[in-house]
Amino acid sequence: MTASGLVELRELAVGYAEAPVLTGIDLRIDAGEIVSIIGASGSGKSTLLRAMVGLLEPAAGAVYLFGQDLYATRPRSRGRVLSRVGVLFQNDALFSSMSVLDNVMFPGRKLTDLPDDVIHELALIELARLGVDELAERMPQAISGGQAKRVALARANVLAPELIFCDEPTASLDPINAEVLGRELTRLRDAQGSTVVLVTHDMQVVRSLSDRTVVIAAGGICAAGAPAMLEGSDNPHVQALFRLDPVRQAPGGE
């Protein structure tokens, strides 16, 4: 069976030893979309993301990336698929034993056969674009949270992936850094043509960045659509998320 979306989940069940966290997940994401995945804490957003990036084998169903069944392909083909994917993990997950530069060079070294000097150049270009190239020789413990987030995004994007997954890209960032990150994700889509899938609690990000939002509740997808459409939904799970964080009024607004 073939898959035509950039990402396709078919009848996916995923979870841990005891029982699946999510079941019956069907989702298609097309090239060039920015899709946000939202849901209450513990609803399974990160679990779904792990399954989509090859880190958590589904209990049932399939994950297709670029038309390839991720868990049914041989390790070599899976590596080729994953070299087209960038991941910004929750809490950045920089390797503490490696410098900032080595962290950003890591995907190139692991997933490609490019010469090291080319990978070095790509990493420096990406760090410079995000305004953190002067931190290249530092260790991750010696940079701030906002800087770590930029470094992590540089690492996720160093191979200019067609598909980028981000787990909580703006968590623990101040509003200015959150806006920088948001602008950067939009730029990756608009200038680089990447497709962006993000898990977030930040409703500002949901409203301002996403073309489409997928709401996870009660072990499955309970709603999906443009944020403006979901805003008016009468589904109680959707209402809870949007009403908990109503649209911020402009200064001087009603």
Ligand SMILES: Nc1ncnc2c1ncn2[C@@H]1O[C@H](COP(=O)(O)OP(=O)(O)OP(=O)(O)O)[C@@H](O)[C@H]1O
């Ligand atoms: N490694 C694990 N082993 C067993 N259970 C886990 C593991 N990781 C998460 N869970 C459980 O799976 C469920 C979904 O967790 P998940 O982290 O996907 O939720 P989430 O929606 O991303 O939450 P949050 O918004 O708080 O980050 C939770 O009940 C959680 O306790």
